[in-house]
Amino acid sequence: MDSQLVVLGGGPGGYAAAFLAADLGMQVTLVDLESRLGGTCLLRGCIPSKALLHVAKAMSEASHLTEWGVSFPKPVIDINTMRARKEKVISTLTGGLKQIASKRNVTLIQAKAFFEDGRTLRLQPVGNTPLADDRVRFENCILASGSRPSRIPAFDLPTPRVMDSSGALELADVPESLLVVGGGYIGLEMGTVYAALGSRVSVVELTDGLLPGADRDLVRPLHKKLSKDFAEILLGAKVVSMVDKGQAIEVTFDGNVDRKVQQFSRVLVSVGRRPNSDGLGLENTKVQVDKQGFVTVDAQRRTAETHIWAIGDVAGQPMLAHKATHEGKTAVEAIAGRKVAFEPRAIPAVVFTDPEIAWAGLTEIEAKAQSRTVEVAQFPWAASGRAQSVGRTEGLTKWLIDPASERVLGCGIVGAGAGELIAEAVLAIEMGASVADVTESIHPHPTLSESLGFAAEVFFGTATDIYRPRKS
Numbered sequence: 001m002d003s004q005l006v007v008l009g010g011g012p013g014g015y016a017a018a019f020l021a022a023d024l025g026m027q028v029t030l031v032d033l034e035s036r037l038g039g040t041c042l043l044r045g046c047i048p049s050k051a052l053l054h055v056a057k058a059m060s061e062a063s064h065l066t067e068w069g070v071s072f073p074k075p076v077i078d079i080n081t082m083r084a085r086k087e088k089v090i091s092t093l094t095g096g097l098k099q100i101a102s103k104r105n106v107t108l109i110q111a112k113a114f115f116e117d118g119r120t121l122r123l124q125p126v127g128n129t130p131l132a133d134d135r136v137r138f139e140n141c142i143l144a145s146g147s148r149p150s151r152i153p154a155f156d157l158p159t160p161r162v163m164d165s166s167g168a169l170e171l172a173d174v175p176e177s178l179l180v181v182g183g184g185y186i187g188l189e190m191g192t193v194y195a196a197l198g199s200r201v202s203v204v205e206l207t208d209g210l211l212p213g214a215d216r217d218l219v220r221p222l223h224k225k226l227s228k229d230f231a232e233i234l235l236g237a238k239v240v241s242m243v244d245k246g247q248a249i250e251v252t253f254d255g256n257v258d259r260k261v262q263q264f265s266r267v268l269v270s271v272g273r274r275p276n277s278d279g280l281g282l283e284n285t286k287v288q289v290d291k292q293g294f295v296t297v298d299a300q301r302r303t304a305e306t307h308i309w310a311i312g313d314v315a316g317q318p319m320l321a322h323k324a325t326h327e328g329k330t331a332v333e334a335i336a337g338r339k340v341a342f343e344p345r346a347i348p349a350v351v352f353t354d355p356e357i358a359w360a361g362l363t364e365i366e367a368k369a370q371s372r373t374v375e376v377a378q379f380p381w382a383a384s385g386r387a388q389s390v391g392r393t394e395g396l397t398k399w400l401i402d403p404a405s406e407r408v409l410g411c412g413i414v415g416a417g418a419g420e421l422i423a424e425a426v427l428a429i430e431m432g433a434s435v436a437d438v439t440e441s442i443h444p445h446p447t448l449s450e451s452l453g454f455a456a457e458v459f460f461g462t463a464t465d466i467y468r469p470r471k472s
Helices: 010-022 039-046 048-070 079-103 165-170 185-197 214-230 320-333 364-369 385-390 416-429 435-439 450-460
Strands: 002-008 028-032 107-117 120-125 135-143 146-151 178-183 200-203 233-235 239-242 249-255 261-263 266-269 272-274 308-310 349-351 356-361 375-380 395-402 406-417
Touching: 002 010, 010 028, 010 039, 010 079, 010 320, 028 135, 028 178, 028 385, 039 146, 039 165, 039 214, 048 165, 048 185, 107 135, 135 320, 165 178, 165 185, 165 266, 178 185, 185 200, 185 214, 185 266, 185 349, 200 239, 214 233, 214 356, 214 395, 214 406, 249 266, 349 416, 356 416, 364 406, 375 450, 395 435, 395 450, 406 416, 406 450, 416 450, 435 450
Parallel strands: 002 028, 002 135, 028 107, 135 308, 178 200, 178 266, 200 233
Antiparallel strands: 107 120, 120 135, 146 272, 239 249, 249 261, 349 356, 356 406, 375 395, 395 406
């Protein structure tokens, strides 16, 4: 069969690209291994994890009400009902995507695909799904094959007690104890879920801090909270071996750990993700792949094979669904002949723990690495009326500002709902707003969003709710 555009991968980048291309009048075929659209994000990533984190958040908020004289009995957890509810969320969204694809006349094919050459995909059936044709010739192809959890061969034991993030989201049970290997956002989010459900959660991280790469002042309140919620946080330590003992996994540690050998009911190995660029036959094309496995692309997401494009996780960091979506739309518009480029000033990142952490644009760590002079204006949520009223005073909002032009370059937030609040900062950075533009935008009172305006006022030394005169 022939197709004007083939999209290889049905995740947020892939289906967004396919739908936009169809809207622009292209004949579109979408090929994916899964029987349902959504990719890792929807089927075993972003959406199910956030659904479970919602449960953890609700349980945590209920426990906080004891300060107001309201108490509840210890929750009774029906893991089967929770698992079914999670699956219902996924099914609702995937079903909606299928209907939208049908209305847009996007042809969906469930198959494994290989590039025979720069113009042809060879298809292999998956499961019992028959194929009308085993080859697709295309004018253009968008590679949106995503990524998968990184694996450490020494930890790849033939037991369900050692899980990756996908296995953890299956929610087979609530283990008595859980070790999370890796202090990144995926491990901390899943650790938060299991701790809320009743597991004794321990985290081991090779570096000297959680969330390597995030600004330390944002991580600090989260570390303090997790130190209470988790059984143990082991920094500057690593796992050197794991042994399946049947009813538990025996783990041997090295580094800053008092008890070098411990046993856990389950272990979650969460040490990052790797791009799905192998096994696709890219060697039969001109497409170039770097040492990390990422496909090399230009500003329009075009590869060295000029009619093959790459977006999302397979095209480089950051591995975020919303980045993939915008890359997919950029690629489609470029195919349509529009003058476009993927050149964002700010790609927001959110860690959906409790408290949440979010940032966009330049970070202090990046500014230091670039020897770039910035001024940082911070507003502590302890001075926020809204934060005081809801008992979430651990938060912090900060702007990174160019002292010469007074343009906002970056923003970081830690606190309840930080992921929702960061959107204003993204818009400000993308629009090249000055810090005065933020202060002169009236924020509703009393809200946590006010902290963005208050932090901007700190830059001028005029914040109403704290006294921080500007240094001359």
